[in-house]
Amino acid sequence: MNQAGLNMGPRHARVFGPAVSYTKKLTTEQKVDHDQDIIGAVSLIWSIAQAALPKDALQVIYDHLSSEQLPTMQTRDVPPGSGFTLHFDGVNYFFPHTKQAPPEVYISRAYGAYLYISLCWSHMLLIHCSPAHWDRSHCQYAIAYIADRIIDFSHQDRQGQHALTCNAGGNYVDVELGTVVESAPGTLILFQPRQRHGTTLSYGACNYGYAITFSRHLIDGYRELSDEAKAGYFIKPMDSNEEGVVYE
Template sequence: GNFQEVIRYLLNIATNQRDLKQVLQLVSSKHKEVENNNRLGTATHRQKRSLVYSLKLQQPPISVDDILAGNPLDPNAPRGSLQNPRIVWRQRDLSFGPGLHTVLADTHCRPYSRDFVCDEAAGFYICDIDESAVFLDRLPSEDNPEVLVPTPTLVVLRGVFGAGSPESAVFLAWLKNVVDVAVQERRDVRPDAPGKMVQVGFNAGPRHARVFGLAKSYTKQLDDTTKVEHDNDIIAAATTVWAAAKTWLPTDITHQIDRELEKHSMPRIATRNVEEGTGFVLDLNGVTYSFPDVQRAPPEAYLTVDYSASLHLDPCFVKGACAISVNVDRTSPCGHFPAAGQTSNTPFMPSRPSTRSQSGPITPKVDPATEHPARWPIGGGGNFVEMSLMVVVKQATGTLLAFDPSFRHGTTRLCGGHNHTITIAFSAHIKDAFEYAKNGFHESGAGAGDGNCPEFVQEEQ
């Protein structure tokens, strides 16, 4: 109010001074705009800048060479922390482990099953909940295959988004809510797996049809305004996850992703209700933050709740997918301690009920799927497994992963744990469908319209 009175006074005395009057009118207009934004709950430039800093997204990224040269983000930070991750040299063993679709577990919680137990006794490196690590191997250079260079094969970073701060807690709670709403309203793309997974962005349609378009994911009847709002939330969530990846992951990974996206002219994330373009909007604690000029996340995102995947691999067109655990709840009261002489993947066989005397043959009467909560791992399961590297990543809120999905990986049984995750992937079949569609071709078939994008999908002429 006092500011406006000063402006009016200056305007009165500046009636015959055209330039000064124009300046004062501009200042007054800008002040009214700021006041209006505050009334409407729209974030100012200062508020947006404060949010970026509180989520630790202003940090300039570094490369693997920087870390190896003794120049991590903070050399004085504890080794194994976000700003000074531990370096672990580890080669792949492609022959190690069970076949695809094998269920993975941290312990023998289903003693009559064929679950593959991933623990230290089996040779796995266990990356604990407070350890940030960059796993490296010397692999052929992209520029000169005859030269071996340090290459990141798996990156685990803890405390992303400033985990532990009040601002981080609010933001992670918002991300969790976005995931919860998404899985309640959208189609589960992995209905046969534990938990739920939904896809947002571009897809390749059903398997029997080569199409490219925006995923048709809503199963719940919603009005158009609500769909736009919820789609904007997911675009904002995916883009901030991508911003965290660009900030914290070694540039060896993110630059390669950017090169491949540009090489194939891949679009950025959009939905059927929010068109392609730049920028995103998010509503946080009653304040609307608008970032209109920010480049969005890549085109393919997945949101999961309590999802557990058996051992599998996913062909991709870049050597890295990014996933962040926005909420991990491990309230399991049970702990597991192997019995003397017991080794991993030598099934623990407790006494079995029998229909005959103890001297005769024992006939099992226990379903192989029967789970023993007393043998759950301490803190629950749901941990990420990279099989060929023989690494188990204990999941925790605010954990950012970068891994190559074209190698075998999976998730251990939940065993009382709960998780919410956002993943940005780069599926080869979606890239192939995009390139095929750009050339004006489309293999039609029953249901092929699901996910079609008119700009790209056309019948072959």
């Protein structure tokens, strides 16, 4: 799992600023290309979420972004800006007037917070053991998107007469609601991070996805910044009479 956008640094050295997501040496140009791809992908997911999710839940997120005066997605090598670009089959698609995603994003591969579950004959969900968790979030909601799903069919539970179906494994579980959301590619999940949640065992299933979150430690760190320091995370105005972009 990697974090993109703003963060508070490692636990032993809390420093507010854009996350560092690289484990190998890259040129500045490579970093910019990589970060622009991430910003484009997450901003597209954010646009889809705004078109698909319930309006009342979206309003809660909008109110949170506005009340905290949060900036948009950015990295150490790509400053805040307006619009985003997507690259498909060698073609660039530019969306100049579409707002970028909120500033805190996680990119995950094979994420798991396992729950052991079974279905009884009445199809009621029973949780035998629940090492679930909840997240310290300032906002009531967070958003997750499953971009892809790859299954290792050599896994022992995917073979033989009683092999698991493709939709089993690595699925999101809301413990308090007692529901399981199958992690099919293209699945958009609106969840409440302060409620207990987790995932089923993977059984060789590997999900790739993104999460737009609003963690408490990030907001607390942002609140401690001076107005002058906060201004550095917004789009720089081209004219002294203009203002940086904020959420409405």
